[in-house]
Amino acid sequence: MDKSILKKVNLFSDLNDDELEKIYSHSTIKKFNKGEMIFFETEPYNGFYIVIEGSVKIFKISKDGREHVIHFIFPTNTFAEAPLFEQYDKIIREEFTYPANSMALEDDTKLILIRSDVFYGILEKNKNISLKMLSGLSKKLRHLNNHIDSISQGVSKGLAIYLLKELEKSGNKDKNIIELQISKHDLASYIGTIDETLSRCLKKFQENKVISVKGKTIHILQKSVLEKTVKL
Amino acid sequence: MDKSILKKVNLFSDLNDDELEKIYSHSTIKKFNKGEMIFFETEPYNGFYIVIEGSVKIFKISKDGREHVIHFIFPTNTFAEAPLFEQYDKIIREEFTYPANSMALEDDTKLILIRSDVFYGILEKNKNISLKMLSGLSKKLRHLNNHIDSISQGVSKGLAIYLLKELEKSGNKDKNIIELQISKHDLASYIGTIDETLSRCLKKFQENKVISVKGKTIHILQKSVLEKTVKL
DNA sequence: GAGTGACTTTGACTTAAGTCAATCTGAAAA
DNA sequence: TTTTCAGATTGACTTAAGTCAAAGTCACTC
Numbered sequence: 001m002d003k004s005i006l007k008k009v010n011l012f013s014d015l016n017d018d019e020l021e022k023i024y025s026h027s028t029i030k031k032f033n034k035g036e037m038i039f040f041e042t043e044p045y046n047g048f049y050i051v052i053e054g055s056v057k058i059f060k061i062s063k064d065g066r067e068h069v070i071h072f073i074f075p076t077n078t079f080a081e082a083p084l085f086e087q088y089d090k091i092i093r094e095e096f097t098y099p100a101n102s103m104a105l106e107d108d109t110k111l112i113l114i115r116s117d118v119f120y121g122i123l124e125k126n127k128n129i130s131l132k133m134l135s136g137l138s139k140k141l142r143h144l145n146n147h148i149d150s151i152s153q154g155v156s157k158g159l160a161i162y163l164l165k166e167l168e169k170s171g172n173k174d175k176n177i178i179e180l181q182i183s184k185h186d187l188a189s190y191i192g193t194i195d196e197t198l199s200r201c202l203k204k205f206q207e208n209k210v211i212s213v214k215g216k217t218i219h220i221l222q223k224s225v226l227e228k229t230v231k232l
Numbered sequence: 233m234d235k236s237i238l239k240k241v242n243l244f245s246d247l248n249d250d251e252l253e254k255i256y257s258h259s260t261i262k263k264f265n266k267g268e269m270i271f272f273e274t275e276p277y278n279g280f281y282i283v284i285e286g287s288v289k290i291f292k293i294s295k296d297g298r299e300h301v302i303h304f305i306f307p308t309n310t311f312a313e314a315p316l317f318e319q320y321d322k323i324i325r326e327e328f329t330y331p332a333n334s335m336a337l338e339d340d341t342k343l344i345l346i347r348s349d350v351f352y353g354i355l356e357k358n359k360n361i362s363l364k365m366l367s368g369l370s371k372k373l374r375h376l377n378n379h380i381d382s383i384s385q386g387v388s389k390g391l392a393i394y395l396l397k398e399l400e401k402s403g404n405k406d407k408n409i410i411e412l413q414i415s416k417h418d419l420a421s422y423i424g425t426i427d428e429t430l431s432r433c434l435k436k437f438q439e440n441k442v443i444s445v446k447g448k449t450i451h452i453l454q455k456s457v458l459e460k461t462v463k464l
Numbered sequence: 465g466a467g468t469g470a471c472t473t474t475g476a477c478t479t480a481a482g483t484c485a486a487t488c489t490g491a492a493a494a
Numbered sequence: 495t496t497t498t499c500a501g502a503t504t505g506a507c508t509t510a511a512g513t514c515a516a517a518g519t520c521a522c523t524c
Contacts, residue, residue, distance in 0.1 A: 060377065060378075060380070060381040062381065062384075062385050063462070063463045063464050064464050066385075068380065068381050068384050070377055070380060070381075082369075082370040082373045082374065083370065083374075084366075084370075085363065085366035085367045085369075085370040086367060086370045086371060086374070099373075099374050099377050100377055127359045127362075130359075130362040130363060130366060131317065131362060133366055134316075134317035134362060134365055134366060134369065135317045135318060137314075137317075137366065137369045137370065137373060138314040138315065138316075138317040138318045138369065139318060140373060141314045141331075141369060141372060141373055141376070142314065142315075142318070142331050144373065144376040144377070144380065145292065145302055145331050145332055145376070146292075147380065148292070148300065148302060148376065148379065148380055148383070149292040149294065149300050149302075151380070151383070151384060152294075152300050152383060152424045153294050153298075157294075192384045230295070231295045232295050232296050
C-alpha cells in the first residue's frame with residue numbers, strides 16, 4: 001500500500017515522516033468487500049479506522065430491522081474515533097463497545113485500523129493531535145445537528161437538502177450534475193425513509209422537471225425549486 | 233455568585249484555584265428569564281457557555297417555524313463549545329456562527345460566557361483541557377447518534393426511550409417515578425413530534441395502564457411494556 | 465444471448481402523524 | 495374568590511409515509 005495516503009489524513013497532518021512511519025508499522029490494513037461488516041455496535045471497541053480506498057457507512061439498526069445511516073465515510077477520513085475519549089479505563093480493558101455498526105459499500109474497500117493503545121501512544125508524544133481530533137469531532141457534531149434537523153422535516157425536504165449539498169460538494173457549479181456516491185437504498189436510509197418512498201419522491205421531482213435521473217447520475221434542472229422546497 | 237460551581241464543571245476539573253480564579257475574572261455572568269434567547273444560529277460566534285442555574289435548550293428552527301430540540305443542558309454542563317475547534321481563524325474574526333439556537337427554559341437561568349480568546353488562552357497553558365473537551369464532545373456525539381436513531385422510529389418508541397432513560401437517570405430504582413425536567417412542549421419537539429401527538433401518545437400509554445401522568449410527574453406502572461415498545 | 469440476481473419502480477392499500485379549531489385545566493394575579 | 499392565560503387536551507379531518515406484493519430494469523455470468 002502507498003504510505004503517502006497517511007499524509008493526506010487530516011488527523012496526522014502535523015506529524016513528521018518518522019512518526020507516520022511508526023503509525024504505519026503499528027497499524028493493520030484491512031480489506032472488505034461490498035456488504036461486509038467492519039464492526040457491530042455490540043462488539044468490544046479496539047480502535048478506530050481510516051478509509052484508504054472505497055467507502056463505508058456508519059449506521060444504527062432498529063429492532064424491527066430497519067437501518068438508519070448516520071455517516072458515509074470516504075478516503076482519508078477517520079471513523080469510530082470518538083469512543084477513545086469517553087472512558088479511558090474501560091477502553092483499555094475492552095469493556096466498551098462501538099457506538100454504531102459499519103459496513104463497506106464497495107468491493108476492495110481498504111482501511112487502516114489504529115488500535116486504541118497505539119493511538120494513546122501517539123497522543124502522549126503529540127499533544128497537538130488532540131486539537132486535530134477536536135476539529136474532526138466538532139465537524140461531525142455540526143453535521144449531526146444538521147442531519148437531525150433535516151430528517152425530521154419529511155422526505156422531500158431531506159432529499160432536496162441532500163441534493164443541494166452534493167451539488168455544492170461536487171464543485172461543478174456550471175454543470176449542475178451530481179454523481180451519487182452511494183446506492184439509492186443507502187440514500188433512502190440516510191434521509192430517514194425507505195426505498196419506495198425515495199423512489200416516488202425522485203419521480204415527483206422528475207415529473208416537475210426539477211431533476212432528471214439516470215442511474216446514479218442526477219441532473220439538477222431547477223436548483224431554485226430545490227432551494228424553495230428546503231425553505232418550506 | 234458562588235465560584236465553587238466552577239469546580240464542579242467537568243471541563244475544569246484538572247485546573248487549580250488560581251486558574252479557576254483567572255477564568256472567573258475573565259468571564260461574564262449572564263442571566264436569562266424563561267423563553268429568552270441566548271443566541272441564534274445566525275449570530276456570530278463569540279464563545280461558549282456554562283450553565284450555573286436553571287436550564288437551556290439547544291434547537292434548530294425549520295423554515296416553517298417548527299422547532300427541533302437537540303439537547304437540554306443542565307447545571308455544570310457546557311454548550312456551544314464545538315465551534316471553537318472548527319475554524320480557528322474565522323472564530324477569531326467572528327466570521328463564524330453558532331451551530332443552533334438556544335433558549336433559557338426557566339426564570340433566573342444563570343450562565344457563564346467564556347469568550348473564545350479567553351478559552352484559547354486557557355488552552356495554551358493547559359493542554360490537558362483538550363482531553364476533557366474531547367471527552368465532552370464524544371459524549372455529545374454518542375448522544376446524537378442515539379437520538380437520530382430514536383426519532384426516526386416513531387413517536388411511541390421515541391417516548392418510551394425517553395421515559396426509560398429518565399427513569400434510569402433518576403436513580404430511584406424502587407419508586408418508578410419520573411419528574412419531568414422540561415415542558416411537554418419541549419419534550420414533544422425533542423422526540424420529533426408536536427404537542428398534540430405527544431399528548432395522545434401519553435394518553436394511550438395511560439389507557440393501557442403503562443404509566444400514569446399528573447402534571448410533570450409520571451409513574452411508570454409497567455416498565456416492561458415500555459421496554460417491549462422500544463424493542464418493536 | 466439467455467438467465468440469474470440485485471436493485472429499482474409501481475400500484476393498491478393501511479397506518480401514523482400533522483393540522484386546525486375548540487375546549488379544558490390549573491396555577492398565578494388581581 | 496374570580497379572572498386570566500399559558501399549557502395541555504380532544505375531536506374531526508387531511509396528508510405523508512410505510513407495507514406488501516408484483517413487475518420491471520440492468521449488469522453480470524454461463
